[in-house]
Amino acid sequence: AEAMRLTKARTKREVVDQALRELVNGRKKPDIREFRGMNLIDPDYDYKKLRAGRSR
Structure with missing residues (x-):
């Protein structure tokens, strides 16, 4: 039942x-x-250099 709820599956087979x-x-x-x-x-x-060029 928990697996079906978490996966939103309709059947046990799914x-x-x-x-x-x-x-x-x-x-x-x-x-x-x-x-x-x-x-x-x-x-x-240099990830810091790449991030500096981005704006949010």
């Missing part, structure tokens, strides 16, 4: 289908630990 889709999608995402030591972040990247 809840199970959605749960399985989320499980599979979560397993497809790469493990962030695999990127350790790959130097993917630019050392000259």
Whole structure:
């Protein structure tokens, strides 16, 4: 009942289908630990400079 309320699913089957889709999608995402030591972040990247150019 709680899962149906949280997902706004109309049937138990919809809840199970959605749960399985989320499980599979979560397993497809790469493990962030695999990127350790790959130097993917630019050392000259300055987020403060980029934010200063934006107005809210």
